[in-house]
Amino acid sequence: MIEAELKARVRAPEVTLRRLDERAEGRAEVYQDTYYDTRDAALEAKDEELRVRTIHGPDETRTLLTYKGARADEESGSKPEHETRVEDAEAVHAMLRGLGYVAVIAFEKRCRNYSFPARGRHMLATLVRVPDLDGTFLELETQVDEKDVVEALDDVREVLAELGIGADDLTREQYTDTVKARRLRQAAGS
DSSP: OEEEEEEEEESOHHHHHHHHHHHSOOEEEEEEEEEEEOTTOHHHHTTOEEEEEEEEOSSOEEEEEEEEOSOSOTTTOOEEEEEEEESOHHHHHHHHHHTTOEEEEEEEEEEEEEEEEETTEEEEEEEEEOTTSSSEEEEEEEEEOGGGHHHHHHHHHHHHHHTTOOGGGEEOOOHHHHHHHHHHHHHHHO
């Protein structure tokens, strides 16, 4: 499956939050993300990602191991995604290190997730704040077969417009790249 997703910078978070609350009940969660790669950055060179995400929610804490393949759609950055829940986060981190992977970046995302139907699809909207970054982001995604990516992204754009997000708000900015760059600037200024 492909995660047909668009991400935007949110200019009016309160308005977007209200519009999302009208569609579904939000679920506040904090993500602890750690991205891994080989020492020679082979995954990054192939546009692939390997992530361990621990999600702290109001009722439970769960951990997911995720592999994302190279982009299936250049304009949006949508990627094939394979994900599974794991029982023991520390064991997974130890396994990846034992296999020769190194943690290249770790950061926190403070999220409010909304799951709802729209345009005949299941949509997941995530309002995101990353403490390392300025501003609020909105990610809107739906899972589709590769042949349906373009149509699904059109549906995602329509729902974003209903939420007050325009084409000028869309960004392909990657949290990993932006957090790395900001940390390097901070380290250079220290």
